[in-house]
Amino acid sequence: MSTDRIFNFSAGPSVLPLEVLQQAAAEMANFGGSGMSVMEMSHRGKAYVAIFDETKANLKKAMNIPDTHEILFVQGGATLQFSAVPMNLIGKTGKADYAVTGNFSTVAMKEAKRYGEINIACSSEDRNHTYIPEQKDITVSPDASYFHYCSNNTVYGTQWQYIPETGSIPLVCDMSSNILSAPLDVSKYGIIYAGAQKNMAPAGVTVVIINKDLAGSEHPLTPKLMSYKTMIDTDSMHNTPPCYTIYMLGLVLKWLEKQGGVTAMAKLKKERSKYLYDVLDDSKMFIGCAEKEARSDMNVTFKTSSEELDDKFVKEAKAAGFDTLKGHRAVGGMRASIYNAMPIEGTQKLAAFMREFEVKNK
Numbered sequence: 131m132s133t134d135r136i137f138n139f140s141a142g143p144s145v146l147p148l149e150v151l152q153q154a155a156a157e158m159a160n161f162g163g164s165g166m167s168v169m170e171m172s173h174r175g176k177a178y179v180a181i182f183d184e185t186k187a188n189l190k191k192a193m194n195i196p197d198t199h200e201i202l203f204v205q206g207g208a209t210l211q212f213s214a215v216p217m218n219l220i221g222k223t224g225k226a227d228y229a230v231t232g233n234f235s236t237v238a239m240k241e242a243k244r245y246g247e248i249n250i251a252c253s254s255e256d257r258n259h260t261y262i263p264e265q266k267d268i269t270v271s272p273d274a275s276y277f278h279y280c281s282n283n284t285v286y287g288t289q290w291q292y293i294p295e296t297g298s299i300p301l302v303c304d305m306s307s308n309i310l311s312a313p314l315d316v317s318k319y320g321i322i323y324a325g326a327q328k329n330m331a332p333a334g335v336t337v338v339i340i341n342k343d344l345a346g347s348e349h350p351l352t353p354k355l356m357s358y359k360t361m362i363d364t365d366s367m368h369n370t371p372p373c374y375t376i377y378m379l380g381l382v383l384k385w386l387e388k389q390g391g392v393t394a395m396a397k398l399k400k401e402r403s404k405y406l407y408d409v410l411d412d413s414k415m416f417i418g419c420a421e422k423e424a425r426s427d428m429n430v431t432f433k434t435s436s437e438e439l440d441d442k443f444v445k446e447a448k449a450a451g452f453d454t455l456k457g458h459r460a461v462g463g464m465r466a467s468i469y470n471a472m473p474i475e476g477t478q479k480l481a482a483f484m485r486e487f488e489v490k491n492k
């Protein structure tokens with residue numbers, strides 16, 4: 131197979147490990163001697179159930195998920211979880227706390243408002259989401275049904291460097307863009323959810339990791355497919371699950387284990403992002419968008435002093451094999467998304483390209 135791959139800095143759907151793509155290609159028409167593609171199998175057949183169970187077991191292992199928690203494979207993206215979380219949880223007290231630190235946490239908060247009373251526990255809006263509030267600036271309501279935050283702000287390029295302390299209030303986290311990027315104490319969370327297309331698999335499957343104690347008090351009109359209890363009781367098979375993307379997640383998890391798991395990913399992401407942040411720290415042309423202490427290892431946001439120069443950079447970078455570097459419209463400038471599957475050479479070479487660009491365009 132041709133491997134003339136470019137460096138793909140897309141925020142999502144994003145780069146997948148080449149090895150995984152090649153294995154999927156090799157197994158495309160005939161999986162494991164079954165005579166058919168994984169896409170063509172009954173989701174209740176023996177061959178597929180084996181893939182499903184193995185993927186679930188490998189995710190449990192990769193994230194060290196305790197037995198108190200269940201893994202669900204659902205559809206609708208992280209966005210459907212913005213509705214599912216309040217529909218399932220807010221009924222307890224009618225109230226919930228939201229930390230607003232970027233684009234997706236704002237969307238999640240607005241959606242939750244449809245279902246109950248929302249307290250903004252903290253917000254970074256005053257400085258255009260360039261930082262993460264400190265623990266002392268968070269107000270946790272004693273009667274909140276849960277506390278929601280987004281651990282990595284994909285659009286603004288900031289990440290929480292700590293787990294917020296919420297006492298007995300269950301912690302719910304959108305981890306779409308940094309799941310599986312470092313070791314994590316899952317027991318601290320009531321719910322973790324993540325769309326697959328950033329750090330796990332192609333779009334189509336959404337992972338929900340839920341403390342089973344939180345299921346079963348959903349609003350009576352919650353669609354069956356959005357009820358955590360139904361999904362737990364049916365092992366995510368109330369209807370046809372997104373079979374093929376779950377299989378792809380399985381391949382990614384095997385690849386991840388070979389690389390050394392989340393511990394290796396945590397080390398790698400620091401190395402990967404350091405190449406770019408070193409340029410930003412040294413540069414007189416490129417300016418990092420996020421405040422230093424809040425910088426994300428997954429999405430690096432930066433700009434120059436002019437939009438014309440930004441455009442020129444994005445264009446020339448693309449011609450040089452660095453794709454999809456244009457920033458999100460809310461921030462402008464550039465964004466390099468550097469998830470687990472981004473080879474280290476990707477940021478190494480992009481950093482060199484940036485330094486060269488600066489010299490040439492002084």
Ligand SMILES: *Cc1c(COP(=O)(O)O)cnc(C)c1O
Binds near residue numbers: 307326
């Ligand atoms: C991409 C993203 C989403 C939206 O995910 P969908 O799967 O498109 O619904 C939500 N939250 C975060 C943090 C994201 O990065």
